[in-house]
Amino acid sequence: MEEQLIMRAKKGDDEAFQRLIEMHIKTVEKFAFQLGAKESSVEDITQEVFIKVYxxxxxxxxxxxxxxxxxxxxxxVRDQYRTEARHSKRVKAMQDEGEASVYVETFYDDETKALHEQIQSLDEKYKVPIILHYFHDLTYAEIADVLKVSEGAIKTRMMRAKKQLKEKLEKVGERQ
Structure with a gap:
């Protein structure tokens, strides 16, 4: 069905393109947020993604x-980070935490909030594979395609990311 919609959309069928958007909008929003986009930016990012797709x-x-x-x-999302960095050198931490915590509640239960925070603290090269694999069910090969690196590099990044997450979560557990 998706392939048929893609073929129709390529031929200029706006209804087919609209259905593609409806099929994938939540995935794009969730992924953008998981990459660290602020709630206030997710809608703009999603719109920009689908403009580029079109x-x-x-x-x-x-x-x-x-x-x-x-x-x-x-x-x-990377472009958004660059734009924000150019236009604003300071972001109020309290404001970010407030926005993020409200938005996190829509995607996560209480148990996974700490995990989300720790994932956000990872370097991007470790964060993205973790998010794509565990939250979007992509295989290592698919993640390698998205990131334009080898499958071996993804395996290494996943191993290192899991190790870092384990250490971070153990520290959080010790504080509680």
């Missing part, structure tokens, strides 16, 4: 559509 859909010829969508989302 503009470049005719050029998408190989691989899974969702893999391509994750790649676009990752790049848009």
């Amino acid at each position: 503009r470049f859909l005719s050029k998408h010829t190989r691989g899974k559509f969702t893999t391509w969508l994750y790649t676009i989302t990752l790049n848009v």
